Amino acid sequence: MREPAEHSISSWVVSALRTPINGTTAQRVAIMERVRREPAPRRLSAPMRASRWSRRGLLTPFGGMSVFAMLVAVVSLRALEQRDVRGVGALQSSIFIRGDTVVPANDAGHAGVGRRDGTHADSIAERVMDTLRIVEFVLRGPAVRSVAVIGDFNAWRRGATTLALGDDGAWRARVLVPRDALRFAYVVNGAQVVSPPPPRRAPSAHRMTPDSI
């Protein structure tokens, strides 16, 4: 293609610029002598630098914006959940001890009875019994959509013990709780862990003091 006039120079200038300058053999030998003193080059297999991702099209501007938008969405959802729980208002929890029950101490899990493999206990150690309390958790509060209780008795697993909404508007659940499993907390609306103060034994009957959270 022909150069525009403003992009061209005299032919003798071009000719002068293109005149070959052949180096000498000594120059090339000198280069190879220095090359031989260098350590052998190795093909690089290092992971590609992040700064090159965009240059190679792996992280396009749109891709970068998408990743950033996803991060913002996750953070915003988290903040909304927290705000949602804060907006629940005052919660009232009650804990009732409905009685005691006895199960084998070495049984896998307190809620079950008997051995899992179906065999009978054949040693004194296996016949040791444990006393569990039947505890009823009750929680009341506005704008509550779901409640779960977590504690030592269910290894603090969310969703292991959920409270059901009763006709009276209270959320209830009955669980077997070992005597020494005194620590527990509520998970309200799937986000906030609400820790009530340690339960106190009620002066009468089997009722524990309602705690206002």
Next chain:
Amino acid sequence: MQPADQSKEQTSDSTIVRRVLSGEVEAFSLLVDRHHARCLRLATHLLGDGDDAEDAVQEAFLRAYRHLGSYRERDRFCAWLLRILVNQCRTLAARQRRWSGADPLVAADVDALVGDTADVAERAAQRDELALALSRLGAEQREAIVLRFADELSYDEMSSITGVGVSALKMRVQRACAQLRALLSEHLHA
């Protein structure tokens, strides 16, 4: 650029690079023989000094060898080498501040190397004029005009080598041509 009539049976640069990387160091001399003259001409025009040009070319080949592992075959080896060389020339020129110091020996070196006996005096005078005019150009304009006309590179290739956009390079070439014409005219009529 590679000569258009390069024989097909000639070992490709990529093949030689693979051989070097597999431990055959002497194969690198094929690359040196193949590209040395072109690199030397480019460096001579960019630096305006034969000795500096030789140093720059030697250093560029050495750097290319050291970093041969990072060379990717999707790039042409020569373009990759020229990129190293141009950077080396920039560094050397900035360090020694010789962009503006044209060496009158350059023209004599060229004549001696070419060995042309016809119109030697006239051509030597023209090269003196050209060397002087090039030395008065700015570094960027000089680089642009040398790559464009001495090395016959396309603007895309120039952009790949210099890291400057095509539009900016076109503008530099246009201004450099205008300035070079003015400088040469001024000298020829002086």
